[in-house]
Structures are given as structure tokens and as C-alpha cells.
Amino acid sequence: MSTAETLELIYQRMLAQLGPQHWWPGESPFEVMVGAILTQNTNWKNVERAIDNLKRAGVFSFSALAALPTALLAEYIRPAGYYNIKAGRLQNLLFFIQEQQGDDVEIFLDQPLDRLRQQLLSVKGVGPETADSILLYAAKLPIFVVDTYTHRILLRHGLIEEECDYACVQELFMDNLACETALYNEYHALLVRVGNLYCKKKNPDCGACPLQGI
DNA sequence: CACCAGGCAAGTA
DNA sequence: TACTTGCATGGT
Numbered sequence: 001m002s003t004a005e006t007l008e009l010i011y012q013r014m015l016a017q018l019g020p021q022h023w024w025p026g027e028s029p030f031e032v033m034v035g036a037i038l039t040q041n042t043n044w045k046n047v048e049r050a051i052d053n054l055k056r057a058g059v060f061s062f063s064a065l066a067a068l069p070t071a072l073l074a075e076y077i078r079p080a081g082y083y084n085i086k087a088g089r090l091q092n093l094l095f096f097i098q099e100q101q102g103d104d105v106e107i108f109l110d111q112p113l114d115r116l117r118q119q120l121l122s123v124k125g126v127g128p129e130t131a132d133s134i135l136l137y138a139a140k141l142p143i144f145v146v147d148t149y150t151h152r153i154l155l156r157h158g159l160i161e162e163e164c165d166y167a168c169v170q171e172l173f174m175d176n177l178a179c180e181t182a183l184y185n186e187y188h189a190l191l192v193r194v195g196n197l198y199c200k201k202k203n204p205d206c207g208a209c210p211l212q213g214i
Numbered sequence: 215c216a217c218c219a220g221g222c223a224a225g226t227a
Numbered sequence: 228t229a230c231t232t233g234c235a236t237g238g239t
Contacts, residue, residue: 023220035220036220037221039219039220039221040219040220040221040222041219041220041221041222041234041235042219042220042221042235042236042237043218043219043220043236043237043238044219044220045219045237045238046219046236046237046238047220049236049237050236078235078236079236079237080235080236081219081234081235081236081237082221082222082233082234082235082236083234083235083236084234084235085222085223085233085234085235086234089222124222124223125221125222125223126222127221127222127223128221128222129220129221129222130220130221130222133220145220147220147221148219148220148221149220150220188220189220191220192220195220196219196220200217200218200219201217201218201219202216202217202218203217203218
């Protein structure tokens with residue numbers, strides 16, 4: 001079976017068993033962006049608490065978050081963990097966008113993919129996964145998001161070598177799948193779900209995994 | 215108790 | 228360049 005056929009089969013198996021995941025769980029490009037920073041190495045449930053804190057405090061807008069003292073922002077997002085680091089990273093991104101476009105995220109996101117990706121990666125605190133999550137889920141641009149689960153699942157199914165890095169995994173998908181935002185969106189979301197349910201680092205539970213035998 | 219979570223940057227040699 | 232460490236809460 002070719003790589004392209006294997007990747008297609010993996011997708012179909014996950015979708016058949018788990019159904020559409022309806023990602024990203026956020027109501028606006030702005031919320032996706034904030035969530036992308038807050039969820040770095042962190043459970044999404046904790047991110048929801050953090051975002052909820054911001055909303056209930058009435059500061060969940062671009063200008064309010066940018067104007068907040070960093071230490072106060074850190075207190076609001078405390079449940080998301082790494083709160084001091086993330087408060088700084090979030091404001092780094094907001095300040096960068098302010099310098100480029102003013103307080104309008106949607107205008108900032110309305111740029112060619114390669115240019116926008118470079119800009120995002122130039123912000124301290126925004127790495128490849130965070131940048132690509134914003135590109136795919138906020139800007140709706142066709143780029144495949146790679147996370148630890150993606151790497152682990154491909155590795156356990158023998159599709160990559162251990163040392164295959166972020167760009168390498170991303171190329172594997174983008175060279176072998178149709179270049180479609182909707183497909184990349186659902187595929188990544190399904191991989192995260194399968195990872196959460198069946199492909200933990202030390203305690204995998206392959207019994208009910210939809211990818212058995214692949 | 216151990217282990218984990220939708221990373222990233224800085225420090226070390 | 229290639230490892231290692233710090234950041235931190237909350238769930239299982």
C-alpha cells in the first residue's frame with residue numbers, strides 16, 4: 001500500500017469510529033489565537049477555564065488583553081499552567097499584530113500563507129505548531145498541523161523514523177493528501193482525539209483504537 | 215504516588 | 228550543533 005493510501009485509510013478509520021470533531025473549539029479567529037498559545041503542552045480543559053476567566057472578567061478582547069498588565073493577565077490564565085510564560089507570549093503576539101495592523105486580527109490574518117507563517121514564527125513564544133494552528137483554524141489556510149500525538153501515532157505505525165522532525169512530518173501529510181483546509185482540519189483533530197484516547201506516551205490502550213492493524 | 219497534557223525558548227557543553 | 232532544563236495547573 002502506498003503512503004498516500006495508508007494516510008487515507010487512517011483518516012477513514014478514525015472518521016468512521018469517532019465522527020467529525022468540529023474543531024477548533026473557539027468562536028472567533030481571536031479566540032482560536034488565544035487558545036493556540038494557552039494550549040501549549042496543556043490539556044484543553046484547563047485552557048477553557050482560563051478563557052472563561054478572561055470572559056467573566058470582561059477582558060476577552062484584543063485591546064483589553066493587550067492593555068492588561070502582564071502580571072494580571074497571568075492571574076486570569078492561571079489554570080492553563082505556565083501562566084507567567086504564556087501571559088508574555090500572548091502579549092508578544094498581540095503587540096506584534098498591533099504594530100502591523102492595529103487591533104484587527106482578521107485583517108492581520110488576511111495575508112498569503114507563507115508570509116503570514118513567517119510573521120507568526122518571528123514572534124517569541126510562537127513555534128511551528130502554534131503558528132500552524134492559527135493558520136489552519138483561525139485563517140482557514142491549508143497547512144497541516146503537527147503535534148506530539150501526530151508524531152507518536154505515525155511512529156508507532158512505522159510511517160516515520162523517530163528523528164523525523166516537525167517539517168518532515170508535515171511534508172509527509174502535505175505531499176500525500178489533497179491540499180484542502182477542511183481535510184487538514186478534520187485529520188489533525190481526529191489524530192489528537194485518537195492520541196488522547198488510545199495513544200498515551202506510557203500507557204497506550206490499543207484495544208479499541210481505530211488504527212489497529214494499520 | 216506516577217503520569218500526562220493540542221510547546222517553546224534558554225541554557226549548557 | 229545537539230542535548231537538557233524550566234515553565235505549572237489540574238485530571239486520571
